Amino acid sequence: MIWPATLLGAVIGLAVASIPGALLGGLLGQVLDRRLRLQSWAALRERLLPGAAQRxxxxxxxxxxxxxxxxxxxxxxxxxxxxxxxxxxxxxxxxxxxxxxxxxxxxxxxxxxxxxxxxxxxxxxxxxxxxxxxxxxxxxxxxxxxxxxxxxxxxxxxxxxxxxxxxxxxAPPRGPLVSTASNAYQRALNLLNVTADAEPAQIKQAYRRLLSRHHPDKLAGSGATPESVREATEHTRELHQAYDLIRQRHGFR
Known part of the structure; x- marks a missing residue:
């Protein structure tokens, strides 16, 4: 942990009034560090530089x-x-x-x-x-x-x-998708509506089509309820999981 104002105060005080100045500068700097909760140089920059402060x-x-x-x-x-x-x-x-x-x-x-x-x-x-x-x-x-x-x-x-x-x-609901490896893979196939022998191009096409259809952004401006948006977000997450599982099993990117 670094106390930047304490160090700066001590250095400036030393330059101005030797050892007594360093002690006084360090003491005043420590008060500033504690009051502003400055524990790093980055934190000090946030306070001093207009562009560094987080909006x-x-x-x-x-x-x-x-x-x-x-x-x-x-x-x-x-x-x-x-x-x-x-x-x-x-x-x-x-x-x-x-x-x-x-x-x-x-x-x-x-x-x-x-x-x-x-x-x-x-x-x-x-x-x-x-x-x-x-x-x-x-x-x-x-x-x-x-x-x-x-x-x-x-x-x-x-x-x-x-x-x-x-x-x-x-957290995702506990269910067949995570119960066993085989059940998870079969449910992923069902979710994307593809078969185990489908080509990578078919799997990608099915995934993108479903993602486009169910993505919560589709609800923008439609007056959808927060619950509908949350359900769409959950379904989109399931699609991501299913596609990643199938992609890993089939060995394509």
Whole structure:
């Protein structure tokens, strides 16, 4: 942990008034560090540089980008889920462009998130629910995703019990798709309406057709209820899972 204002105060004080100045500068800097919760140089830059501060309204998409990249590779399902969140929030074209830029920035992992999150405790549930939806979009939450979510929950002041409730709300239902490998594969084939001997081109075509038909973006502007959007999002996630399983079994990209 680095106390940037403490170090800067000590250095400036040393230059101005030797050792007594360094002690006084360090003491004043420590007060500033504690009051502003500055624990890194990045946090100090957020306070001092106008362009470095995180715009709170796009913080959600920075978080989603960080989550999507935490496993090493951003999947199409992650991108679709980010678009679903834009739809859920009713973002217009320019707002969507800014959200996409925030998502891309989140993938770099360069942003210091502790300060921005601590300022967003009033929106904690909304942020974490969206993050759990993203984490579960590929059907599982890996260790890196869970570690991030637990850390963000701590900074947002959310209890472990509440985090478990958010996770359970978006975990895929237990059923035949995950009961055994053979049952999962057969259900995936049924979901895409293809046979085990189908060619890769046929499987891809069936997947894209169903994805286009059932994607929640299709509900945009139709006055659909939140429940309908959620059902469409769930069905889209099942299609992603089914296609990934079949693709891996058949060995094509």
């Amino acid at each position: 709170d309204e796009w913080l959600l998409f920075v978080l989603l980008g960080r989550l999507a990249k935490s496993g090493g590779r951003v999947l199409p399902a992650h991108i679709q889920q980010a678009r679903s969140e834009m739809q859920r929030l009713g973002l217009k074209a320019e707002e969507q462009r800014q959200a996409i830029a925030a998502f891309a920035r989140g993938k770099t992992g360069r942003d210091s998130l502790r300060g921005p999150l601590q300022r967003q405790q009033a929106r904690a549930e909304m942020l974490l629910r969206a993050c759990w939806r993203m984490a579960w979009v590929d059907g599982q939450v890996d260790a890196a995703e869970r570690e991030l979510l637990n850390l963000w929950g701590k900074w947002l002041g959310v209890s472990t019990a509440a985090q478990a409730q958010f996770s359970d709300a978006y």
